[in-house]
Amino acid sequence: VSLIPDLEAQLRDGAARRRERARRRAIGSFATAAGAAVLVSALLLTSGAGERRAGDHRAGEERRFHGPLPVGTVIPKGDGTPPRESDSTVVATGTTPFAGAWQLEASRNFGGRSRPGVPRGRCLALTVLDPPAYEDGTPDPSGGSGFCGAVGFRKTPGFSRAQKNVPTLRKDRGRLFLPKEVLVYGRVPERAGKVVVTADSGIRIEVEPHEGLKSIRGDFFVIPVKPRLGHARINWLDADGGRGSRGIALEPPVTKS
Amino acid sequence: VDDTDWRRVSDDELLRRARREPDAFAAFYSRHERLVLGFFVRRVGDAEVAADLGAETFAAALAAIPRFRRRREPPTAWLLGIARNTLAMSRRRGRVEARARRRLRMPRLDLTDEVLERIEGLNGTALELLGGLPPREREAVKARVVDERDYTEIARDLRCSEAVVRKRVSRGLAALRDQMEETK
Numbered sequence: 001v002s003l004i005p006d007l008e009a010q011l012r013d014g015a016a017r018r019r020e021r022a023r024r025r026a027i028g029s030f031a032t033a034a035g036a037a038v039l040v041s042a043l044l045l046t047s048g049a050g051e052r053r054a055g056d057h058r059a060g061e062e063r064r065f066h067g068p069l070p071v072g073t074v075i076p077k078g079d080g081t082p083p084r085e086s087d088s089t090v091v092a093t094g095t096t097p098f099a100g101a102w103q104l105e106a107s108r109n110f111g112g113r114s115r116p117g118v119p120r121g122r123c124l125a126l127t128v129l130d131p132p133a134y135e136d137g138t139p140d141p142s143g144g145s146g147f148c149g150a151v152g153f154r155k156t157p158g159f160s161r162a163q164k165n166v167p168t169l170r171k172d173r174g175r176l177f178l179p180k181e182v183l184v185y186g187r188v189p190e191r192a193g194k195v196v197v198t199a200d201s202g203i204r205i206e207v208e209p210h211e212g213l214k215s216i217r218g219d220f221f222v223i224p225v226k227p228r229l230g231h232a233r234i235n236w237l238d239a240d241g242g243r244g245s246r247g248i249a250l251e252p253p254v255t256k257s
Numbered sequence: 258v259d260d261t262d263w264r265r266v267s268d269d270e271l272l273r274r275a276r277r278e279p280d281a282f283a284a285f286y287s288r289h290e291r292l293v294l295g296f297f298v299r300r301v302g303d304a305e306v307a308a309d310l311g312a313e314t315f316a317a318a319l320a321a322i323p324r325f326r327r328r329r330e331p332p333t334a335w336l337l338g339i340a341r342n343t344l345a346m347s348r349r350r351g352r353v354e355a356r357a358r359r360r361l362r363m364p365r366l367d368l369t370d371e372v373l374e375r376i377e378g379l380n381g382t383a384l385e386l387l388g389g390l391p392p393r394e395r396e397a398v399k400a401r402v403v404d405e406r407d408y409t410e411i412a413r414d415l416r417c418s419e420a421v422v423r424k425r426v427s428r429g430l431a432a433l434r435d436q437m438e439e440t441k
Contacts, residue, residue: 238338
């Protein structure tokens with residue numbers, strides 16, 4: 001007999017509602033993925049970097065920006081801008097204060113002559129959907145970043161880290177344009193409860209990972225950080241708050257170079 | 258295993274089945290409510306607050322079930338980890354965290370004096386039972402659950418490996434749970 005029978009009943013109802021929601025979501029994402037596969041080329045073409053306006057990207061009414069695709073959408077090989085090298089699945093989406101909307105995609109590199117030098121294995125690609133311009137108004141042509149394999153992170157299995165500068169680091173006539181925001185992104189094991197960035201300066205940023213898909217191993221994270229935090233590392237924590245791995249150091253311009 | 262006899266189902270199995278069977282989570286709650294409520298009432302000293310924190314902990318556990326994977330530690334350690342986070346978050350915000358309950362649309366708990374008395378009665382029960390554990394397990398459970406220390410630190414102090422500490426905590430918690438079942 002429970003001490004608080006009401007709570008037991010509430011939790012039973014809550015579990016039933018969650019199960020029903022998960023069932024509906026599974027049916028919905030299948031239908032969405034099928035429909036979105038047809039629309040995906042048109043959507044990505046209209047959000048291409050060449051059509052983006054310089055200046056304050058948030059002020060424009062006329063900007064041609066389409067939000068991220070629903071999580072679970074599969075972008076077929078050859079579709080999208082740039083054309084995807086293999087089927088690519090949207091695994092997480094979100095927004096950050098400066099970069100705005102982003103979309104994270106997972107795919108596999110099966111090797112082959114079209115991608116010389118790119119490690120085989122699982123790939124992760126981050127797209128900033130409406131990249132903000134530099135402070136002098138010059139548009140940033142690069143909206144994407146990605147990597148394949150687990151190069152360099154063999155001691156942290158299931159955990160990877162990459163960085164995307166927004167806008168991209170640029171040197172023009174002796175002037176250095178530092179990014180305003182660095183998106184640190186990657187994959188974490190499914191048992192991760194938090195992903196944490198810590199810096200010597202005492203800064204600590206904790207986020208909950210985005211839950212991945214059934215068909216793709218791991219969960220995912222995208223953390224916006226300011227450049228020049230000092231010596232900084234990223235790690236994941238388990239449900240008890242215990243460190244999940246030895247951690248991975250962040251790179252310039254997050255760390256001071 | 259008889260589907261309706263949840264007493265014979267392990268914690269790991271209960272959590273696995275809870276994704277599809279609401280009764281499995283209700284059984285998990287029923288099995289561990291005393292452990293969690295006792296954990297809170299000892300820390301906050303107020304039965305009503307302990308009940309709210311307990312409700313939030315189990316709601317957060319329910320939400321985290323898709324992430325739950327079998328690990329070296331028993332599910333009770335996972336549950337107490339959520340309880341510790343709930344308490345820390347509530348202290349930081351100066352109010353009892355209710356985010357997980359809101360997501361599940363759980364109404365506010367209506368607690369009778371009798372229920373509150375029973376929760377207050379848990380204050381000390383687990384500590385008393387702790388005294389009945391073999392010394393090594395008692396030391397490990399106290400360090401991990403009561404003092405909330407890291408496994409690494411405990412292993413250093415007890416001069417043994419982390420794996421040994423985890424095993425002692427696991428056995429100790431299982432024994433405590435059995436004893437609490439008996440005192441129901």
